[in-house]
Amino acid sequence: QSVLTQPPSVSGAPGQRVTISCTGSSSNIGAGYDVHWYQQLPGTAPKLLIYGNSNRPSGVPDRFSGSKSGTSASLAITGLQAEDEADYYCQSYDSSLTSYVFGTGTKVTVL
Amino acid sequence: QVQLVQSGAEVKKPGSSVKVSCKASGGTFSSYAISWVRQAPGQGLEWMGGIIPIFGTANYAQKFQGRVTITADESTSTAYMELSSLRSEDTAVYYCARAPRVGAATLRYFDYWGQGTLVTVSS
Numbered sequence: 043q044s045v046l047t048q049p050p051s052v053s054g055a056p057g058q059r060v061t062i063s064c065t066g067s068s069s070n071i072g073a074g075y076d077v078h079w080y081q082q083l084p085g086t087a088p089k090l091l092i093y094g095n096s097n098r099p100s101g102v103p104d105r106f107s108g109s110k111s112g113t114s115a116s117l118a119i120t121g122l123q124a125e126d127e128a129d130y131y132c133q134s135y136d137s138s139l140t141s142y143v144f145g146t147g148t149k150v151t152v153l
Numbered sequence: 154q155v156q157l158v159q160s161g162a163e164v165k166k167p168g169s170s171v172k173v174s175c176k177a178s179g180g181t182f183s184s185y186a187i188s189w190v191r192q193a194p195g196q197g198l199e200w201m202g203g204i205i206p207i208f209g210t211a212n213y214a215q216k217f218q219g220r221v222t223i224t225a226d227e228s229t230s231t232a233y234m235e236l237s238s239l240r241s242e243d244t245a246v247y248y249c250a251r252a253p254r255v256g257a258a259t260l261r262y263f264d265y266w267g268q269g270t271l272v273t274v275s276s
Contacts (some may be wrong), residue, residue: 044197075261076261078261080263087248087266087267087269088190088198088248088250088266089266090265093260093264094262099264131197131198133198133262133263134261135261139214139215140212141214142188142261143200144197144198144199144200145197146197147197147198
């Protein structure tokens, strides 16, 4: 039972821009804890995509960007490519649960 | 090159225990924390607990308290996760993941992940 809510799926044509929302509450995102994003390609381990709300690790294309506001965060993918087809998860920390928490996950489909 | 290499797949009977290992290389074991995250078939990611090897004290998600034990051996740069009283719902891929530390603070994200270990619980 995830405490961070994401849309189950989003889709877009190659080259388009898609966004994925991540909605939390006052005990996690709203409490000021950072949001991080992971990409999980089929059959592989998750890979860090965005950390600290909007920072990209070395090697992650600048097509990926993150933002946070209030109790929500979002991941944007611009110039969508076939290789971006994957599951995406947001992650934060929850002070009530004293636990790391993940989003429900969003499947991105490239049409 | 940082790597987390996990032990192989396991098949266990209900009620038994499983212990999964995660060997780290390419970094200083004491400069980060190790967490365990599981993913049931077709489901999302779930944090189970973590440990800071230099301190040796683990913390666990409430859901798994009393059933999971996370340990670390600094001499071999290996972390372990043991889950007991297994049931069919524990069938999942179990990942270890590294959280960086800066000074005394653990950064609350996972920059490297193991390849995953499939644990199947079946009678």
